Amino acid sequence: MTKIVVVDNHGQFTHLERRALRDLGVDTELIDNETPPEEVDADGVVLSGGPDMDRIGHSADYLEAGVPVLGICLGMQLIADELGGRVGGGDYGGYADVTVEIEDENDPLTGSLHPETRVWASHADEVKELPEGFELTASSDVCDVEAMSDTDRDLYGVQWHPEVAHTEEGEEIFENFLEICEQ
Template sequence: MLPIYVVNNYGQFNHLILRSLRDMDIEATMISNETPAFEVAEGCRGIILGGGPTLARAGIAAEYLKLGLPVLGICLGLHVMATSRGGTVTKGMSGGYGAVDVDIIEKNDLLDGYPGRIRVWASHADEVSAMPEGFTLLARSDICGVEAMADIDNHLYGLQWHPEVSHTENGRLVFENFDRICRE
């Protein structure tokens, strides 16, 4: 079975995403965010756009959204998804990393199995302030209006929070659900 590619956007948790998947026996490989899109299309069954410092360091990651593969954007990956599809990302009011209580607004394949509210670990230095057309709001918090969004028809999912860190309540479930989406 083809692996899930973890796109390294130079964030501090990208290797933790890879390790989390491998610890769950999910076949995964890390790639540079400059890997040509045709190589990505031929080599994997799904893509996780990892976090990173700024959109300017995201390489050609937005090109991967056009491949027809399931994509999960985490933090900066969410921002790449939003801006490349016509949404807006702005500076957040709350800044750095910390615990956030997130309300699940709409359950779907990615958030299946979660209760109505979960505690997550997230950075809000930047956040989606306007979702792209065609996306559905999945979760929000008191400090961020778009904690999670999805274009379900195109299998594009984005999270502001980091499911790969131990501080996030049952973060493994996101990866289990995404693995299932990539197998369908």
Template sequence: MRVGLLYYGGQYNHLILKNVKYLGAEIEVVSPSRTVDEVKGYDCLIFSGGPQSVVEELHKMGNSPQFVREVQVPKLGICLGHQLIAHVLGGVVGRAKTPEFGLVTVEVEDNDTILQGLPKKFRAWESHNDEVLTPPPGFRVIASSETTRIQSMVNEGSSIYTVQFHPEVKHTEDGIKVLSNFLQICRK
């Protein structure tokens, strides 16, 4: 199984690589400047975090909007990737009223596949100024926090998952389980 990791300059990308390899999958960093045809060769895609704002700097994310819309493989969006997927598919992304940095308590509203096996409440690492304010059509919210209503969401076909928090860092309780759940989806 080959996983493509879209790289946007995020500080935790090396941890995504390390954890996915630890879980037994082949993973490769993918530049957003690659073509759709080049990216179609992966079994699934992870859209990582980064310092950009999708509202103001989507032009810096190369062909990522096309990857979201046209590459028909399971997808996981993390932080910026969560916002990117929401924005491209018709959701609303904007400045957070209360940006989150550090640990927050995430509450699972729907124990969907990506959050399966996680406790109803867990602590997660956050690092964001923007947030998803309205999910795209066909998505449902499956987790929230005190200040961010959309911490995690999934589409109707259960092929696109997103999380605002960083499951790849050790500070996120059971974060490795989120990555493991996603890889199980990719293997099916």
């Protein structure tokens, strides 16, 4: 059975990320972000959302763990920040229901949602510049970088929260990530 761990960055919806994976039949565990990757045996990692880049613990170390990584909200921002992208304050601010345009219908994470989907996202902070090796896979009228992928390194990120009921096709993001982890 495929195992995917959720690294807890103290987000208010983190427990829902674990539940979404469990509901797909995935062996999943919620782990504290102070847990080093060498202590974890998993086929994939979800870096959860959270309130603050100062409280990410060992989350960045999972980018070198050799398994697929999905960053959600803060998780995506820390991927960008660690790998040479740029993160800054969003113009829109807090949580909102947003229509996201899927840029690449062949992307393994978001492509199945093409041409667009409705999501629940926070834009207090967001990725302003992609790190080297990443492709823009989704955008919206409130955020230029709603999702990004580096398929060579199996690193993926979404600004929105696929785990909440307000995101129309959120379960599909987790299904697609599970498929990536099983390859």
